[in-house]
Amino acid sequence: MQDDALLDRRVRLLGASSPLFYNRPLRLVRGEGVWLYDADGKRYLDAYNNVAHVGHCHPHVVEALTKQANILNTHTRYLHEGILNYGEALTATFDDELTMLHLCCTGTEANELALRIAKACSGNNGVIVTDFCYHGNSAAIAELSTALLGPEGIGANVRMITAPDPYRQPDGAEAAAAQFGAQVKGAIDSLAESGMKPAALLFDTVFATEGMPRVPAQFIQDAVAQTRAAGGFYIADEVQPGFGRTGENMWGYQRYSIVPDLVTLGKPMGNGHPIAGVVSRASLTEDFGEKSSYFNTFGGNPVASAVGLAVLQVIEREGLQKNARKVGLYLQDGLAKLAEKHEIIGDVKGYGLFLGAEFVTDRESKTPATEATRTVVNGMRERGVLISQTGRADNVLKIRPPMPFSTENADLLLESLDDCLAAL
Amino acid sequence: MQDDALLDRRVRLLGASSPLFYNRPLRLVRGEGVWLYDADGKRYLDAYNNVAHVGHCHPHVVEALTKQANILNTHTRYLHEGILNYGEALTATFDDELTMLHLCCTGTEANELALRIAKACSGNNGVIVTDFCYHGNSAAIAELSTALLGPEGIGANVRMITAPDPYRQPDGAEAAAAQFGAQVKGAIDSLAESGMKPAALLFDTVFATEGMPRVPAQFIQDAVAQTRAAGGFYIADEVQPGFGRTGENMWGYQRYSIVPDLVTLGKPMGNGHPIAGVVSRASLTEDFGEKSSYFNTFGGNPVASAVGLAVLQVIEREGLQKNARKVGLYLQDGLAKLAEKHEIIGDVKGYGLFLGAEFVTDRESKTPATEATRTVVNGMRERGVLISQTGRADNVLKIRPPMPFSTENADLLLESLDDCLAAL
Numbered sequence: 001m002q003d004d005a006l007l008d009r010r011v012r013l014l015g016a017s018s019p020l021f022y023n024r025p026l027r028l029v030r031g032e033g034v035w036l037y038d039a040d041g042k043r044y045l046d047a048y049n050n051v052a053h054v055g056h057c058h059p060h061v062v063e064a065l066t067k068q069a070n071i072l073n074t075h076t077r078y079l080h081e082g083i084l085n086y087g088e089a090l091t092a093t094f095d096d097e098l099t100m101l102h103l104c105c106t107g108t109e110a111n112e113l114a115l116r117i118a119k120a121c122s123g124n125n126g127v128i129v130t131d132f133c134y135h136g137n138s139a140a141i142a143e144l145s146t147a148l149l150g151p152e153g154i155g156a157n158v159r160m161i162t163a164p165d166p167y168r169q170p171d172g173a174e175a176a177a178a179q180f181g182a183q184v185k186g187a188i189d190s191l192a193e194s195g196m197k198p199a200a201l202l203f204d205t206v207f208a209t210e211g212m213p214r215v216p217a218q219f220i221q222d223a224v225a226q227t228r229a230a231g232g233f234y235i236a237d238e239v240q241p242g243f244g245r246t247g248e249n250m251w252g253y254q255r256y257s258i259v260p261d262l263v264t265l266g267k268p269m270g271n272g273h274p275i276a277g278v279v280s281r282a283s284l285t286e287d288f289g290e291k292s293s294y295f296n297t298f299g300g301n302p303v304a305s306a307v308g309l310a311v312l313q314v315i316e317r318e319g320l321q322k323n324a325r326k327v328g329l330y331l332q333d334g335l336a337k338l339a340e341k342h343e344i345i346g347d348v349k350g351y352g353l354f355l356g357a358e359f360v361t362d363r364e365s366k367t368p369a370t371e372a373t374r375t376v377v378n379g380m381r382e383r384g385v386l387i388s389q390t391g392r393a394d395n396v397l398k399i400r401p402p403m404p405f406s407t408e409n410a411d412l413l414l415e416s417l418d419d420c421l422a423a424l
Numbered sequence: 425m426q427d428d429a430l431l432d433r434r435v436r437l438l439g440a441s442s443p444l445f446y447n448r449p450l451r452l453v454r455g456e457g458v459w460l461y462d463a464d465g466k467r468y469l470d471a472y473n474n475v476a477h478v479g480h481c482h483p484h485v486v487e488a489l490t491k492q493a494n495i496l497n498t499h500t501r502y503l504h505e506g507i508l509n510y511g512e513a514l515t516a517t518f519d520d521e522l523t524m525l526h527l528c529c530t531g532t533e534a535n536e537l538a539l540r541i542a543k544a545c546s547g548n549n550g551v552i553v554t555d556f557c558y559h560g561n562s563a564a565i566a567e568l569s570t571a572l573l574g575p576e577g578i579g580a581n582v583r584m585i586t587a588p589d590p591y592r593q594p595d596g597a598e599a600a601a602a603q604f605g606a607q608v609k610g611a612i613d614s615l616a617e618s619g620m621k622p623a624a625l626l627f628d629t630v631f632a633t634e635g636m637p638r639v640p641a642q643f644i645q646d647a648v649a650q651t652r653a654a655g656g657f658y659i660a661d662e663v664q665p666g667f668g669r670t671g672e673n674m675w676g677y678q679r680y681s682i683v684p685d686l687v688t689l690g691k692p693m694g695n696g697h698p699i700a701g702v703v704s705r706a707s708l709t710e711d712f713g714e715k716s717s718y719f720n721t722f723g724g725n726p727v728a729s730a731v732g733l734a735v736l737q738v739i740e741r742e743g744l745q746k747n748a749r750k751v752g753l754y755l756q757d758g759l760a761k762l763a764e765k766h767e768i769i770g771d772v773k774g775y776g777l778f779l780g781a782e783f784v785t786d787r788e789s790k791t792p793a794t795e796a797t798r799t800v801v802n803g804m805r806e807r808g809v810l811i812s813q814t815g816r817a818d819n820v821l822k823i824r825p826p827m828p829f830s831t832e833n834a835d836l837l838l839e840s841l842d843d844c845l846a847a848l
Contacts, residue, residue: 003503006503020503028503029495049498051722065493070486072480074460077443078449079427079444079449080453084434084437087438105529106721108720109532116563139562271497285439289440297531297690
């Protein structure tokens with residue numbers, strides 16, 4: 001009843017199209033660690049929220065926020081040690097070549113800026129992206145977010161390639177590699193036909209929107225090499241995979257053994273505080289600084305810097321990357337066991353604590369079981385586990401919990417999923 | 425010495441072109457109310473910072489931030505009362521027609537979204553802006569920020585008009601009005617020649633970047649009427665003038681007695697917390713919702729909403745709009761008196777606690793005294809008052825203090841300025 005009244009107020013203020021999860025919207029009032037609580041005190045296991053990266057309302061992060069908000073919060077046109085302490089700690093987690101930093105507030109702003117840098121430094125205008133991606137909601141980024149606006153909405157300077165999906169191309173790894181290389185070459189040729197050259201190759205390093213296909217490293221290396229040969233830069237979007245989530249590495253791009261020119265960061269960076277950024281090779285930042293300028297009113301202010309540093313400290317102190325690896329493997333194993341029992345699970349994919357289970361109507365045809373996936377997402381909520389769906393056909397369960405997720409949490413998720421699938 | 429070491433670290437991390445105020449950078453460690461403190465405990469009167477709108481580290485705002493950050497901070501795809509309480513309180517401060525809200529994180533994001541809405545709802549692509557404006561740093565907004573990239577950097581869909589400046593056109597108010605109307609017509613005709621129509625007329629309602637010329641209401645009304653007749657919408661950028669700063673009104677656009685279709689908000693909204701938004705007519709938000717979609721990960725989360733509401737409460741409880749009017753008039757009067765004594769002050773402009781003093785080498789030619797303005801800004805800092813410069817020739821002192829600025833604070837500013845000008 002009260003939820004209905006809130007929903008009415010919400011529709012009047014934000015509009016009927018303001019996105020809400022679930023067939024029956026969920027009202028949350030409190031969060032702690034991996035748990036979220038509704039107004040009746042019922043608790044939900046959060047297996048979706050990568051923003052609350054180190055756990056909802058982590059006391060160390062809230063303390064850093066509170067302390068600095070009481071002391072000073074102003075822009076970076078004054079000298080302050082906070083941004084330097086944070087920025088040095090952050091860039092130290094990257095490969096040696098990546099030493100410089102711009103801070104902003106959202107992943108969209110990070111991708112906007114990375115693209116501006118790539119265009120200014122290359123002198124080129126073209127962008128190569130995958131054909132089902134999301135990188136943000138500004139005009140320039142929406143125009144290349146192929147999953148948002150569809151092929152007809154993309155910009156004249158954007159060319160699309162298809163990330164190979166080993167699940168759907170099981171016998172053709174080598175053929176797919178060749179095809180992928182040919183696609184990048186085709187994109188560069190197509191830009192040339194319009195009098196353009198590539199400024200950047202941009203992709204999410206876990207291909208989250210595509211449904212997390214495990215793209216082989218050689219494909220990435222080949223695409224990057226071709227882009228660089230044509231004068232463009234490689235921008236790795238780590239907004240979703242970053243900060244140790246993939247378990248084996250701090251950054252998703254490290255899986256492919258090739259160092260990007262620019263890396264964009266967002267969501268988990270401030271555990272809910274709006275922090276985002278671009279990490280880059282020094283040559284690019286310096287060249288951009290000579291050609292253009294960038295200032296962000298809130299980016300890197302003392303509060304944002306204190307919060308960002310606190311998040312890095314928690315990841316380190318609590319061994320969260322190692323935990324993501326350990327619990328991620330445990331969860332993957334559990335999903336694989338469920339797949340033995342439930343025919344609907346066609347594939348288990350992803351890395352660390354960023355996993356996907358692809359649902360198909362039958363394993364031969366691999367037809368996406370989109371409706372069943374939606375039923376399972378809603379069913380999991382009824383069973384107290386929050387989860388979402390992704391992929392081209394919205395048929396991949398998206399499992400992306402806060403990083404302190406334990407094997408006990410994983411057991412609860414697996415039991416609930418087993419129960420949900422049995423009830424289908 | 426320690427400042428030099430910080431500066432070295434900063435150049436290595438952020439680059440030599442990352443903007444810093446003053447010939448000798450200022451290192452700040454603490455803020456309280458209208459005061460900022462350096463590492464040696466020296467205090468500075470802040471007469472520049474509109475972000476710390478209700479005063480640096482205001483206890484009511486910090487308390488709201490701390491309290492909510494301890495309870496829950498997650499995205500708006502779950503139901504939460506916080507965004508509704510805030511949004512309803514916020515939209516209640518606008519004219520009756522403006523009832524709906526999108527929340528995001530930065531003024532750039534707000535202008536990006538307003539433009540997307542205007543384009544989607546009008547079906548048009550053209551944008552009319554003034555010829556020395558700044559609305560943000562994303563690609564689409566930089567392309568219309570004529571003060572940032574210059575006339576050669578503007579987009580193919582952008583047309584420029586010149587805001588009239590009564591100081592430089594003293595005898596031609598009517599002529600300027602006619603000329604301004606002709607300019608808007610010219611912009612619309614020019615778009616038509618390229619097969620385009622206007623989606624929006626966008627301007628900052630105090631023309632801050634232009635140096636705060638007091639643009640007569642009839643000019644605005646005429647420009648808006650022409651834009652609407654051609655199918656476009658009126659976007660009022662309130663990122664700088666909003667939240668009572670201009671004294672007489674809560675919103676800068678209210679001076680012109682014409683209600684915008686979309687209003688963009690930013691900097692002061694969260695007193696330093698990254699909050700921004702777009703307030704709109706219901707018809708626009710609903711139409712946009714049917715044609716497109718928008719989601720912002722951090723926008724409107726429970727912490728941002730609690731902070732935003734606390735800022736509104738402080739403005740109301742402490743009578744800050746009234747204070748802006750009272751102290752603004754006092755300060756304006758003081759600047760006018762200084763102008764009697766110092767020939768360099770050619771004009772005093774602006775409204776409330778957003779004032780400008782235009783410096784000229786002589787009053788006949790009105791040649792901008794740009795270098796002297798820079799000297800005064802640096803001289804004020806040495807005297808413990810923080811202030812900046814703006815305008816086409818960077819020759820207008822930009823006075824934009826936190827809103828609790830008192831007449832005593834104004835006296836200190838005026839005395840320091842008198843001293844600075846005497847020392848020129």
